[in-house]
Amino acid sequence: MEIYLDNSATTQICKEAADKITYIVNNIYGNPSSLHKKGLEAEHEIESARKALAKALGTLDSELYFTSGGTEANNTAVFGAAYAKKRQGSKIVTTAVEHSSVLESCKELENQGFEVVYLKPDINGHITAAQIENAVDRNTILVTVMAVNNETGAIFPVDKIKKIIERKKSPALFHCDAVQAFAKIPVKPHKIDADLLTVSSHKIHGPKGCGALFVKKGVYIKPLLYGGEQQKKIRPGTEALPLIGGFGEAIKQIQPYSDSIKYITELRDYTVKKLSAIDGITINSPCDALPYIINISAIGIKSETMLHALADKQIYISSGSACSKGKQSHVLQAMGLSRERTDSALRISFSKYNTTQEIDALAQAIKEGLNSLVRAK
Amino acid sequence: MKEIILAKVGEIALKGLNRKNFEDMLLKNIRKKLHPLGRFEAVSSQSTIRITPLDDYIDMDDAALALSRVFGIVTFSRACVTEKDIDKIKAAAKEYLSDIFSENVSFKVESKRSDKKFPYGSPEISKIVGGFLADEFPNITVDVHNPDVTVTVEVRDYAAYVHASVEEGAGGLPVGSGGKAAILISGGIDSPVAAYMMAKRGLALTAIHFASPPYTSERAEEKVASLLELVSEYAGRIDMYTVPFTRIQTEIQKNCPEELFTIIMRRLMMRISNIIAQNTGCQALITGESLGQVASQTLGALACTDEAAEMPVFRPLIGMDKKEIIAISHRINTFETSCLPYEDCCTVFTPKHPKTKPKTDLVRSAENCVDWTDMINEAVENAKITKIGCDNC
Numbered sequence: 001m002e003i004y005l006d007n008s009a010t011t012q013i014c015k016e017a018a019d020k021i022t023y024i025v026n027n028i029y030g031n032p033s034s035l036h037k038k039g040l041e042a043e044h045e046i047e048s049a050r051k052a053l054a055k056a057l058g059t060l061d062s063e064l065y066f067t068s069g070g071t072e073a074n075n076t077a078v079f080g081a082a083y084a085k086k087r088q089g090s091k092i093v094t095t096a097v098e099h100s101s102v103l104e105s106c107k108e109l110e111n112q113g114f115e116v117v118y119l120k121p122d123i124n125g126h127i128t129a130a131q132i133e134n135a136v137d138r139n140t141i142l143v144t145v146m147a148v149n150n151e152t153g154a155i156f157p158v159d160k161i162k163k164i165i166e167r168k169k170s171p172a173l174f175h176c177d178a179v180q181a182f183a184k185i186p187v188k189p190h191k192i193d194a195d196l197l198t199v200s201s202h203k204i205h206g207p208k209g210c211g212a213l214f215v216k217k218g219v220y221i222k223p224l225l226y227g228g229e230q231q232k233k234i235r236p237g238t239e240a241l242p243l244i245g246g247f248g249e250a251i252k253q254i255q256p257y258s259d260s261i262k263y264i265t266e267l268r269d270y271t272v273k274k275l276s277a278i279d280g281i282t283i284n285s286p287c288d289a290l291p292y293i294i295n296i297s298a299i300g301i302k303s304e305t306m307l308h309a310l311a312d313k314q315i316y317i318s319s320g321s322a323c324s325k326g327k328q329s330h331v332l333q334a335m336g337l338s339r340e341r342t343d344s345a346l347r348i349s350f351s352k353y354n355t356t357q358e359i360d361a362l363a364q365a366i367k368e369g370l371n372s373l374v375r376a377k
Numbered sequence: 378m379k380e381i382i383l384a385k386v387g388e389i390a391l392k393g394l395n396r397k398n399f400e401d402m403l404l405k406n407i408r409k410k411l412h413p414l415g416r417f418e419a420v421s422s423q424s425t426i427r428i429t430p431l432d433d434y435i436d437m438d439d440a441a442l443a444l445s446r447v448f449g450i451v452t453f454s455r456a457c458v459t460e461k462d463i464d465k466i467k468a469a470a471k472e473y474l475s476d477i478f479s480e481n482v483s484f485k486v487e488s489k490r491s492d493k494k495f496p497y498g499s500p501e502i503s504k505i506v507g508g509f510l511a512d513e514f515p516n517i518t519v520d521v522h523n524p525d526v527t528v529t530v531e532v533r534d535y536a537a538y539v540h541a542s543v544e545e546g547a548g549g550l551p552v553g554s555g556g557k558a559a560i561l562i563s564g565g566i567d568s569p570v571a572a573y574m575m576a577k578r579g580l581a582l583t584a585i586h587f588a589s590p591p592y593t594s595e596r597a598e599e600k601v602a603s604l605l606e607l608v609s610e611y612a613g614r615i616d617m618y619t620v621p622f623t624r625i626q627t628e629i630q631k632n633c634p635e636e637l638f639t640i641i642m643r644r645l646m647m648r649i650s651n652i653i654a655q656n657t658g659c660q661a662l663i664t665g666e667s668l669g670q671v672a673s674q675t676l677g678a679l680a681c682t683d684e685a686a687e688m689p690v691f692r693p694l695i696g697m698d699k700k701e702i703i704a705i706s707h708r709i710n711t712f713e714t715s716c717l718p719y720e721d722c723c724t725v726f727t728p729k730h731p732k733t734k735p736k737t738d739l740v741r742s743a744e745n746c747v748d749w750t751d752m753i754n755e756a757v758e759n760a761k762i763t764k765i766g767c768d769n770c
Contacts, residue, residue, distance in 0.1 A: 035594055035596065037595070040596060040599075058438070058439060058442070060710055062710075062713045062714070161479070186436065188438070191438055207711075217459055217710075256434045257434070258433055258434040259434075
């Protein structure tokens with residue numbers, strides 16, 4: 001039996017989304033921008049997905065732009081905001097533990113002459129509102145902070161950021177990478193007062209290759225791509241109809257938060273109990289983290305070794321963010337964890353499909369791994 | 378902590394013996410509007426409507442947003458509910474306000490005690506709760522003249538409430554309390570705003586849209602439907618009648634003088650609208666015309682159009698500039714949709730030099746060279762009905 005516990009890397013696509021994709025690929029071939037009936041049919045599919053997303057995020061339909069995924073949405077937000085605001089200042093405030101699509105964009109902007117402040121988390125993975133408050137000034141044009149960290153599940157105080165920007169009389173736009181938070185906890189852009197917000201399809205049981213950027217009504221960013229009139233020229237190009245349709249269907253399957261979070265919290269608590277009982281396991285995630293993610297260290301066993309040992313038993317977890325392919329985690333390093341903990345870090349991430357039986361099997365397998373694998377020097 | 382919403386009704390309270398009708402209509406509209414968000418209880422007492430969520434999962438931000446679009450509510454406050462006990466009130470205020478009071482703000486407490494059996498008077502309640510809050514939150518200061526935050530404690534019949542901010546409601550009168558009217562809607566900026574404004578004064582709406590395929594596209598029709606969807610956020614359910622208009626427009630073009638195309642078209646639209654309005658229980662027509670905006674909206678043209686209408690024609694935008702109209706369209710979120718670039722029937726066959734001061738009798742005789750009766754009846758019979766705003770009720 002396969003046990004998939006790497007849901008923050010990606011999720012299994014849900015049946016409804018897969019069916020929708022098959023249907024669109026086979027039947028809806030029109031170009032959504034064509035004026036004739038085939039075009040209209042295609043446009044309906046996109047607008048239906050956009051409506052579903054608008055409902056889930058509590059936004060207007062016209063505030064949402066579909067992209068090729070979280071990475072493109074984050075790039076569009078970071079570069080788009082920086083370029084649109086460059087006459088008003090040159091400073092960008094972010095954290096050292098953002099997803100690489102935000103970090104690398106910021107580094108490129110540094111090469112281009114922008115100043116970037118990377119806030120460091122404490123040893124528990126937290127970033128505080130006070131840290132952000134100290135960094136933001138009148139020269140700041142963009143604050144980009146994720147809602148939930150993808151490796152530890154730490155929740156950041158994104159609902160405080162807009163107030164800080166206003167208090168500091170800063171012209172900054174506020175971008176929130178909500179990829180790990182979307183559909184798990186309510187992060188409504190208007191509620192946290194974000195100007196820009198990123199979500200992704202494949203983290204919520206939708207297809208890969210699709211995401212969306214929220215741009216608040218009245219906020220202007222410079223586009224990354226130039227082309228046709230699609231999506232108000234913020235994201236031109238013929239829309240990826242099947243993927244957007246699949247994303248829309250996955251959004252429609254999101255359960256009420258109170259139900260889903262209860263189930264996942266029970267599962268997480270069960271996992272923590274099981275794993276803490278094993279000698280050599282430490283928990284790296286803060287206890288108030290998003291329950292969908294737990295980061296642990298199996299002291300003495302290199303992350304990758306344990307990963308492969310578990311994979312042999314068809315149990316799939318990850319060593320950190322899947323996007324950095326086994327490099328030492330920049331997140332855990334920034335938290336200041338010891339080398340032995342970062343070297344042996346493992347990330348377990350849940351979805352609604354996981355069960356306590358699967359956790360039993362995981363705990364058993366980790367225990368066997370700790371006993372039988374050769375310890376790193 | 379249990380949160381509820383207290384809504385103030387304003388104008389309705391002055392309605393004398395009819396007040397109950399208005400209140401009942403408002404309660405019905407509130408229930409309909411909140412229905413998709415979960416179960417709520419809405420009751421009215423002492424010119425305040427108390428809205429209590431009955432399901433745990435209800436998002437009160439969503440509920441507040443929905444309520445801000447219900448006509449008849451002037452202001453509303455989100456409040457926490459507590460027992461009528463001074464210590465419980467203090468504790469509830471502390472917990473409920475901890476977020477606002479984490480910032481450096483000035484505040485004062487106001488109290489309303491409608492339950493006179495409660496052992497403390499209003500000034501006393503304010504003093505006790507205010508003093509307590511000032512002690513509990515070291516970074517806040519008391520300012521009774523110009524506070525950043527006004528905390529209100531209300532001691533009512535069954536419970537006490539604490540709230541800290543008053544939000545603007547949509548104002549106006551409950552939709553449906555003033556009867557029903559038909560909005561002629563093209564898809565431009567003006568007509569959705571006109572529809573919104575008349576709904577605000579208590580009218581329920583039917584919508585009439587003229588389509589001239591193949592000169593106009595299905596997309597133009599959908600654009601109107603999505604505009605009405607946005608208007609229905611405020612106006613509730615709307616039945617949209619899409620009237621096939623190609624034949625009539627072609628006949629006008631063939632048989633009438635070019636300079637009168639638009640004015641005759643407007644008159645025939647009125648004649649069709651009369652029938653649909655009567656059939657659907659409407660007592661007036663609504664248009665988005667603004668005096669002098671285009672040739673068909675000069676005083677002469679409007680008088681000539683009105684002559685073909687058999688009921689009052691409301692033009693709420695008549696004295697407004699485009700800028701003012703656009704400001705409202707932004708507020709009700711219709712502007713962007715209105716600006717989508719599809720042909721509508723008014724821009725098909727526009728004359729080069731339309732008559733700006735048409736004489737009614739001349740127009741009538743030009744119009745009478747064709748017998749329109751059958752064509753009008755055919756258009757009415759073949760009108761397609763689309764139900765709009767069923768998600769909102």
